[in-house]
Amino acid sequence: MHLAIYLPLAAPLVAAAGARSIASRLPPQAATWLLTAAAVALAALSTAVLGLIACTALLRIPLVATLGHMSLQVARRNDPASVSAAVGAAALLAVATAAACRAAWRRVRALVSAARQGRCLPGSGQVVVVPDGGADAYAVPGWPGRIVVTAGMLDALEPAERQVLLAHEHAHARSHHYLFTALTYLAAAANPLLRPVAEAVTYTVERWADETAARHCGDRRLAARAIGKAALASADRSVPGRGAVALGIAGPPGTRAKRLGAWARRGWATGLRQVFGRGDAGPVPRRVAALLAPPPRLRPLLVAAVAAVVLISSVAALDAARELHAVVEQAQVFTGRS
Numbered sequence: 001m002h003l004a005i006y007l008p009l010a011a012p013l014v015a016a017a018g019a020r021s022i023a024s025r026l027p028p029q030a031a032t033w034l035l036t037a038a039a040v041a042l043a044a045l046s047t048a049v050l051g052l053i054a055c056t057a058l059l060r061i062p063l064v065a066t067l068g069h070m071s072l073q074v075a076r077r078n079d080p081a082s083v084s085a086a087v088g089a090a091a092l093l094a095v096a097t098a099a100a101c102r103a104a105w106r107r108v109r110a111l112v113s114a115a116r117q118g119r120c121l122p123g124s125g126q127v128v129v130v131p132d133g134g135a136d137a138y139a140v141p142g143w144p145g146r147i148v149v150t151a152g153m154l155d156a157l158e159p160a161e162r163q164v165l166l167a168h169e170h171a172h173a174r175s176h177h178y179l180f181t182a183l184t185y186l187a188a189a190a191n192p193l194l195r196p197v198a199e200a201v202t203y204t205v206e207r208w209a210d211e212t213a214a215r216h217c218g219d220r221r222l223a224a225r226a227i228g229k230a231a232l233a234s235a236d237r238s239v240p241g242r243g244a245v246a247l248g249i250a251g252p253p254g255t256r257a258k259r260l261g262a263w264a265r266r267g268w269a270t271g272l273r274q275v276f277g278r279g280d281a282g283p284v285p286r287r288v289a290a291l292l293a294p295p296p297r298l299r300p301l302l303v304a305a306v307a308a309v310v311l312i313s314s315v316a317a318l319d320a321a322r323e324l325h326a327v328v329e330q331a332q333v334f335t336g337r338s
Contacts, residue, residue: 043186132151160217221291
């Protein structure tokens, strides 16, 4: 096989390198769809190519050649891949398949469990307020999903900020964001090179909900302030909440929570930087900074670049399949003549 066969195996590296830039520069809804589709496609293509390379090893087995009515000598002479490459591909394929199946089972089980717990929550409304002093809020997957908010989180926010919180969680539930993250992490399980893409989608679904909440309240600065205050409130907890932490923020571990006094002395923006890091160190400051800036515009060149990577990988995989099929046909024709 030509070296082009290995392009689908290298394409995830390109996607991983550009995932963060795409997540930051495109509108979050478009970025989520684009990155999710690219991750699933690239994972499927790389797995298919591993399967094709592994199949070349089967052509060297006499029993397979006999059952396929092929000439073993012709098949071996025209084998498009070396034995070592075929064996290595078979091993990687087995590992990728096992990892993908394990990840799929865990995700399905978690989603079913979450949906079951959502049905057991008290009340009939979509929003459930839990009498818990810790600050937490999350959307429970389901059809439709339910939203859990603790009394501690409501106490930490002003009335207008609570509306941002609820609009954010409603966006998660309404758009079924858990499906995007589940698909991308399943793709990353099959091909670990795609893990940065899965992490970028985790960020873009939060940005998607942020932008939805900002449009709902009509004030981007209010939305940014609500996210910052919720982040600080969720950090000041001795026991992390189940599911997801408020506004998609994972409570920082260890000593960071002890530095929350900066919020009270210097305001939520300064305290946010001190607790969660400076600059682009973490997703929370990036999300706040994005809300304090104008909404991102759609960039056709970025979309075209991602589409080109997937298209080139698809063409390379199809060419590999065509070449393998040609070898099999040639071996069968030779057997028929002999």
